[in-house]
Amino acid sequence: MSEIETPFDEPPVEEEEYAEEEEQEEEQEDDAPEEALGAAPAGGSLAMALGEAPDLGEVAEIVVLATSLGSIKRQFFSSKRVQHFLDCKGVVYFLIDTNRDLSVAMNLKDTELYKEWKSQGILRTIENPNSETGEPEVALPQVLVDGVVLGGENDLQELEEDGDLDWIFARAACPCCLHEKPPEASSCASCGAMFTSLIPAEVQASGGVQQMLQGYTYNSVEDGAGERLKERWASGLQQADFEWDEGKRQDTEGEAEE
Missing domain, CATH: 3.40.30.10 (Glutaredoxin)
Structure with a gap:
């Protein structure tokens, strides 16, 4: 008895052809030259450059x-x-x-x-x-x-x-x-x-x-000038904190005496 062919009995698609095409596309992408990050585009604004x-x-x-x-x-x-x-x-x-x-x-x-x-x-x-x-x-x-x-x-x-x-x-x-x-x-x-x-x-x-x-x-001529300025600035803050605490303490003592 002869076999009856149906529409679903089409020959299978060869997957090897698709695999070869994908490999060729990947090779072309790998061979493409990469643009350096941070390089300004030709004829463009510097602000449009990518990178640092x-x-x-x-x-x-x-x-x-x-x-x-x-x-x-x-x-x-x-x-x-x-x-x-x-x-x-x-x-x-x-x-x-x-x-x-x-x-x-x-x-x-x-x-x-x-x-x-x-x-x-x-x-x-x-x-x-x-x-x-x-x-x-x-x-x-x-x-x-x-x-x-x-x-x-x-x-x-x-x-x-x-x-x-x-x-x-x-x-x-x-x-x-x-x-x-x-x-x-x-x-x-x-x-x-x-x-x-x-x-x-x-x-x-x-x-x-x-x-x-x-x-x-x-x-840049006098070494340590910046450090001395920082120390003077820090000592000024400490003096201001001391004066503020001292004034607050005196106010507290005055309220206690009353």
């Missing part, structure tokens, strides 16, 4: 022009926020205080440097309708990197969020146009910005400016 930020071994000269004068609260508190931001970043920066009284009291060159930069026109200015002379006033605070104005508080935050700030501080990007550049370049090939040092070496060596690192005075 550039090595901060080459750090630009960062200058913060601020004020400790509390009469204009907006400038005063904004100056504090900019300093705190850079302290959190862990970079060394020069703090130039436009408060003349503080500069004289601490025997600093801040006022002289501020007047020199203002006369050279390298600082960012804003229109002041209340000015008696009608001249624009210098915007405070503002940050300068290698002699180029980077901006104020909001500019720093935007550059940080876009991922460009570390490239600028590492001298891998122009602080003016954000174009990629070599760290040793004296000018930007894209926008023509000139890079220069604003703090003379002799002023820095003589301690004529405040060099800050994470909230403490940083001086």
Whole structure:
């Protein structure tokens, strides 16, 4: 009796063919060149690069022009926020205080440097309708990197969020146009910005400016200056705690006598 063929009696699909195709696809993927993490895409923004930020071994000269004068609260508190931001970043920066009284009291060159930069026109200015002379006033605070104005508080935050700030501080990007550049370049090939040092070496060596690192005075010439400042700061806290406890104890004794 002959066997009856049914629609289900089709020849089985050969699984070996599918296995060979999968192996060929895997080999092609393995042979494809891998892109290095952290490399900036060709023709793209530095902020679009994947991976870690550039090595901060080459750090630009960062200058913060601020004020400790509390009469204009907006400038005063904004100056504090900019300093705190850079302290959190862990970079060394020069703090130039436009408060003349503080500069004289601490025997600093801040006022002289501020007047020199203002006369050279390298600082960012804003229109002041209340000015008696009608001249624009210098915007405070503002940050300068290698002699180029980077901006104020909001500019720093935007550059940080876009991922460009570390490239600028590492001298891998122009602080003016954000174009990629070599760290040793004296000018930007894209926008023509000139890079220069604003703090003379002799002023820095003589301690004529405040060099800050994470909230403490940083001086590479005098060893241990930062540690002594930390000890003085800690002793000041202990003295304040003692005075507060002593006052509280006296108040408690007075209440007990009553």
